[in-house]
Every structure is written in structure tokens, then in C-alpha cells.
Amino acid sequence: MENLVNFQSLFGGIYKDKKVLLTGHTGFKGSWLALWLDQMGAQVYGYALANEGQNHLDLLNLNIHQNINDLRDLKALQAYFDEVQPDIVFHLAAQALVRASYDDPIETFSTNVMGTLNVYEASRKTPSVKAIVNVTSDKCYENREWFWGYRENEAMGGYDPYSASKGCAELLTASYRNSYFNNDDFGKKHQVLLASGRAGNVIGGGDWAGDRLIPDIVRATSKNEAVKIRNPKATRPWQHVLEPLSGYLNLGWKLLEQNVAVAEGWNFGPDNSSNLPVEDIIALSQKYWDSITIEFSKDPNDHHEANLLMLDCSKANKMLKWKAVWGIDKTLEKTIVWYKEFYLNQKVVSQNDLNDYVTDAKAANIPWAL
Secondary structure (H helix, E strand, O other), X not given: OOOOOOXXXXXXXXXXXXXXXXXXXXXXXXXHHHHHHHHOOOEEEEEEOOOOOOOHHHHHOOOOEEEEOOOOOHHHHHHHHHHHOOOEEEEOOOOOOHHHHHHOHHHHHHHHHHHHHHHHHHHHOOOOOOEEEEEXXXXXXXXXXXXXXXXXXXXXXXXXXXXXXXXXXXXXXXXHHHXXXXXXXXXXXXXXXXXXXXXXXXXXXXXXXXXOHHHHHHHHHHOOOOEEEOOOOOEEEOEEOHHHHHHXXXXXXXXXXXXXXHOOEEEEOOOHHHEEEHHHHHHHHHHHOOOOOEEEOOOOOOOOOOOEOOEOOHHHHHHOOOOOOOOHHHHHHHHHXXXXXXXXXXXXXXXXXXXXXXXXXXXXXXXXXX
């Protein structure tokens, strides 16, 4: 498909020729963000561990700079900051799985907390850095299984090690914003604005992580196997990967424009109609790939996982004029068809999906797309 979208005009054209240091570029969300930034004419510098096995980044064949290294090695990270001299940092690198965090909590906390600390330290000592967008998770909140969404001023928490590590990363972010990147001192004592983005369950093509619903479904279906489902009633705010990325890019845009009021925490999630239980997601997925079959498999020894978690995105809706572009049907259609094209036709349709997303955002008069 010919690329008819004027990507370089998006987000006020702020990313063209900017040096963007992106941690976690080899991951699911990071690879999509690398694609989008590359399309907008940014100079993308990725810093992450190698992605083992099948991964989206390799399929995209992007011409970006990469440093394959561990975020916890501050000396190596600082050397890369010194070499690149980035204008803005998007920090996405993380151990991102709840069940894996039970198996190896030290890995989870050291990566998600100390890794974030290293990014802030390297940023603080690099004069070129003007903006940092830290990506955490909706699981950073203390989950009380409420039937309404969490707002940005709710208490941080975390039952499992992963969720707790993201709560810690948010506390660390607040500490650095107060101590080194204080909004009141911007332009006087420092030149850096720091914001964080919190998103819910993100789906889309190119995710092959273990122990996630959509990757589990498509992996099993591609082998003509039934997917084993542990918790069919668990309800999550499902959204396409491009939705929160548009939020993070929106934050970066405003931070680079020196909008101090944006240097805070922000929720990016779908509207309430996309808060659905797992069993409904499977039923909708079967509309787009009728080979999908399921098998319920509850293990009494399974670790605790939250049943209900939603975000209130009123702040981003009102102050950033940000909103989700695709409803749950379009989100699942784009996601399942991506994998269907990949497994059955050996096609990668990521560029098409990005084009369609931007086109639909423009049609909806969302400011970042105009």
C-alpha cells in the first residue's frame, strides 16, 4: 500500500529531525513507536536488550540506530547518551509480565526501578535532553477492584511484583520531578520536563510475548490448537497499541514545546465500551479468524491476578484533547487480521495499520493528526 499520510506534519511537526532516544525499542510497544517516529522523520536511537525469538522490530526492517545493551549498566547507558545527545527520551524498556514477575522479582524490580533510575540519571547529566516521557502501566495504582476508573491522583500500589515495580517507578518519577526537574524551576535551574504515561491492556499485531491473551490465541490458532484460558471473567481496558503511543507522542510534543503543565502523570485508555471480560474478547476475535477455539484451564495454584482494572482518562481527554480513535471492534479486527495475514499469507501490515490509524484520527479531528 502506498503511504499517502503526511507523517511529518503530525504532532505539529515537532519530531522531524529530532534526536529521539527510545529505550525498549525491541519490544512490542517500542517497535511500533520506532516505526511511527521513523515515519515522522525523527532520528531514532534505540537502547534495549535483544528480543529473543519472533519479534516485530525485525519484520519492520527500519533504518534506525541501535545499541543492544542492559539498562542496568549505567556506565554503558551514560556513554550512549553522551554519544547521541538526544533531544527527547521515551523510556519504555521494562520487564512487562505479571506472571514472570512472580518467578523472578529481582529481575523485575532491578529492571523496572533501577533501570528507570539510570535513565533519569543519564538524562540529568546530558545537556541536550529537554523532555522525558516515562511509560509505566495502569497496574501502578493500588487496585481495589472498583467499578470505576482510576485517576492520576489515586494512590500508587501493586499486589504482584510487576505492579509494585511500576508503582515504584511512578514514585521515583515524582521524586526526580521534585528534586531535579521541578516544574517551578524550569528555565531557571534546569531545562528538562518529565511526564509519565499509564496505559491498560495493549493489543495489536507483532506481539509474541508469553502469557498474554492475544499472542496465546494466535500462536495456538496458527498450530490448529485450542488456546487455554485461565480467567475468562477478568475484565480489562483493551486498546490498540497505537492508542497509548499517540498519547505518549502527544506528551512529548507538548513537553518539547515547553508546556510545563503537561509534566505530570497521564492515563491513556479506551472508552468504557472497551472494558470487556476475556471471554468477550475471544468471541469478538472469532469473528475475524474462525479457526480460533478455546479450552478453559484454571490452575488452582495460579498466582493472584486482578479481575477488574479500569482507567479514568478525563484529564487527557480535556487537557491534551486526546482520545481513543478505534473502538473495540476495529481494534480487534486490526489485531487479529494482522496475525492472520502474517501466519497465512506471510505479510506484515503494520504500515497499513499505522496509515489507517492516522487517517481515522484526522477524520475524527483529533488535534495531533491535523
